[in-house]
Amino acid sequence: MLARMLAKLVLKSRQVKKIVNHEVKLFPAIACRNRLSTSRLVDANEDVPRFAGCRSKFTNKLQFIEPDLKEGIPVYRVMNRSGKVQDQSEDPQLSQEIVTKMYKDMTLLNSMDQILYDSQRQGRISFYMTSYGEEGAQIGSAAALNPQDLIFGQYREAGVFLWRGFTLDEVMDQCYGTEDDKGKGKQMPVHFGSPQLHFVTISSPLATQMPQAAGAAYAYKRAKNGLCVCCYFGEGAASEGDAHAAFNFAATLKCPVIFICRNNGFAISTPTADQYKGDGVASRGEGYGMNTIRVDGNDIFAMYNATRAARELCVNEGRPVLIEAMTYRVGDHSTSDDSTVYRLKDEVKAIAAEDNPIHRLRLYMEDKGWWSQKQEDEWRLESRKKIIQAFSKAERKKKPNPEELFLDVYKELPKHLADQMTSMKDHVNRYREHYPVDNFKSF
């Protein structure tokens, strides 16, 4: 029975193809590709492996693959550390206006980080995470996307939000959990989200965004809307099982998704040397059958070019892409961390000074005559002022009504949550003098 079925299958898929002046009978090499229907055709007499799930030749040489002996994946860059374009044909030739916006957003992010980090230290907000050192990776990639493309982030992508037009007021409302915060104070600071800007709200559990992004990209593919999905994650998150599921679904289902790994050298206190043995995260892309590139994440133009090309592959050819952006986490992991305990201050100082994405772009702009010390001083003052204004405004606002704690989680409030809400209100009303009720909206 099985033999009959197999014979039928072979007959059905047998094809004849003309090669030069003679005909060669071709059979599907079950071995070669994942499905019979997409099998590579091989000469029936060809002695090649016919195992499902691989594509290769036979060898009589007993040889292990020795990753340690292979040269690492190269790092694509456009500018060197002094902001000089190495190969003019790789200069994306962006307008002065766009490059200035890139620079202003990078420096705005930098100043915002300083102010919000300090405000956490002063007890004004509960938590914060900075993007120091990763400004180029964030803004370079964000600039290459279509503003309608859907983004899934991890938590260290505030620059992507700024590029898309997330306002300083929105940042402050979220970090302070004010009555104007779109998340109504439910999320930890920096867990931004914006339906208007097509940015899915950040989740704290690592890598949850990755299979979600693959799924959303599959939906986009079915909708044929000409858009792609972009998913940011850290190299630490890439060790989660969800990362495997995401890569594999995206590759097998040919989902238009760009996975951007920010490889900043650390997952909190764990350096990359203790996280993986292979050649970074990029080396895994090939294994999943994805187009992959490793990029100098401190080079904003390299990030821009790579993301733009990845977007084309996604949208025009329906192929997922993995970009590994090599960078360095200059700041502490978060305000709950003290990185001096596990790395040398001098190492951080040296990298921040010698391989700085902001500095690199500034040198490029100065070379073009697009930026001067005077403009720098004025912009630094102006941007700081804007941030402090937004910060003071948010601090004066009321917090959302505590009832909000129970709302917007389920479409209809379940009975057990309704009961908890009543208990909370009864309790606070009974002990009002012990609660800062005046700080909350209509309680």
Ligand SMILES: Cc1ncc(C[n+]2csc(CCOP(=O)(O)OP(=O)(O)O)c2C)c(N)n1
């Ligand atoms: C499932 C899960 N495990 C552990 C954590 C705790 N955690 C928060 S951030 C982090 C490190 C992540 O590192 P990486 O992905 O490299 O991102 P980076 O902070 O370097 O930007 C860990 C372990 C978590 N949030 N979720």
Ligand SMILES: [Mg+2]
């Ligand atoms: Mg990391």
